[in-house]
Amino acid sequence: MKIVGIETHVCNARMRNWIFVKVVTDQPGLHGWGEATLEWHTRSVIGAIEDLSSLLIGEDPTRIEHLWQMMYRQHFWHGNGIVRGTAISGIDLALWDILGKVHGVPCHKLWGGPVRDYVRLYSHLGGGKMEEFYETSPADASRFADLALASVADGFTAFKTMAVPETGPLEGLKPIRYAEKCVAAMREAVGDEIDIMVDCHARPSPRMGMLFAKALEPYGLYWFEEPCWPEAVDDIAAIQRAVGTPIATGERLVSQHQVREYLEKRACSVIQTDITHVGGLSEARRVAAMCEAYRVAMAPHNPQGPVSTAASLEFGFATPCYIICESVHLDVPWRQDVCTECFEVENKGRLVRPGTRPGLGIEINEAEVAKHPFEQELPQRSFYADGSVGDW
Numbered sequence: 001m002k003i004v005g006i007e008t009h010v011c012n013a014r015m016r017n018w019i020f021v022k023v024v025t026d027q028p029g030l031h032g033w034g035e036a037t038l039e040w041h042t043r044s045v046i047g048a049i050e051d052l053s054s055l056l057i058g059e060d061p062t063r064i065e066h067l068w069q070m071m072y073r074q075h076f077w078h079g080n081g082i083v084r085g086t087a088i089s090g091i092d093l094a095l096w097d098i099l100g101k102v103h104g105v106p107c108h109k110l111w112g113g114p115v116r117d118y119v120r121l122y123s124h125l126g127g128g129k130m131e132e133f134y135e136t137s138p139a140d141a142s143r144f145a146d147l148a149l150a151s152v153a154d155g156f157t158a159f160k161t162m163a164v165p166e167t168g169p170l171e172g173l174k175p176i177r178y179a180e181k182c183v184a185a186m187r188e189a190v191g192d193e194i195d196i197m198v199d200c201h202a203r204p205s206p207r208m209g210m211l212f213a214k215a216l217e218p219y220g221l222y223w224f225e226e227p228c229w230p231e232a233v234d235d236i237a238a239i240q241r242a243v244g245t246p247i248a249t250g251e252r253l254v255s256q257h258q259v260r261e262y263l264e265k266r267a268c269s270v271i272q273t274d275i276t277h278v279g280g281l282s283e284a285r286r287v288a289a290m291c292e293a294y295r296v297a298m299a300p301h302n303p304q305g306p307v308s309t310a311a312s313l314e315f316g317f318a319t320p321c322y323i324i325c326e327s328v329h330l331d332v333p334w335r336q337d338v339c340t341e342c343f344e345v346e347n348k349g350r351l352v353r354p355g356t357r358p359g360l361g362i363e364i365n366e367a368e369v370a371k372h373p374f375e376q377e378l379p380q381r382s383f384y385a386d387g388s389v390g391d392w
């Protein structure tokens, strides 16, 4: 069996251009689907996939580890940057999809079978509608509470919010009080049974991140995410030592080598590897093995399209330290239309159970994808009050 083509199919979903990767074989009807979505870098990833294709055309698609080693190590430059890491990931996912189809089993069976009965999904506040998640004013605590109740009404038992405002390197009490007010309003609205996560998007400086983490400690967050830049691993570790709240980070880390330092320094309690950036399912499984050794949980970053979610779910069914799957469901109204086959989400509790469809269990409707061609992503620029550049 040989790989005869690697195609990219771009589907504009407002905030992101989903990049679906199709690896085509010489066996009639046998192909695999992956995803390599990297918002604001769509053209770069498509180019990187084209560059990698020259290594893979004519090769046996079932030699996944061998091909992964080629993609990561050949051509001198290692695949540990975000663009090439994403390109490798998209292809790697498609290769696992093919291998499952060859053997007629879902991917989680290839990795030793299911270790749990279901995976729980969590939502973004607003279900992934970008205005609600990214642009709800931190001053509007009651809006946070309303959206939190809407998530619970949708069946979710966990949701994530961006209740921490953009702040300069050092600011006074005002942003801290805002964040406290928003989180208090959500906790009061939904009670103690529901898990609330707060994502800082690495907006704060290390010191502001520490102040936010301490202020929000009484509200029992399920986790507190990216309290400062991922480059500042010692500062993240200091924040984790200062609070009992689990600190989550890792969505921007590419390759097991970047994750290792976080584990060695006991910097966090949750690693949020993104399967579509880290180096695919092959590399995510190596990260998982390290997390198991440190008894650190995994909750992959997954705000992208449906193939990314399918891969994250298959990974979760077979990975003991996996705790929950990120999901968005209201980003575009036609989200379900781009799949002809997909995972099924139970409304009550938003649970997904292991299925029997081979590979990643998902099939992309190319005609539907073609209705949403590439568009430049909506610009997201961030400036502080004085006009200096901030972090979105």
Ligand SMILES: [Mg+2]
Pocket: 199, 201, 225, 226, 251
């Ligand atoms: Mg995040």
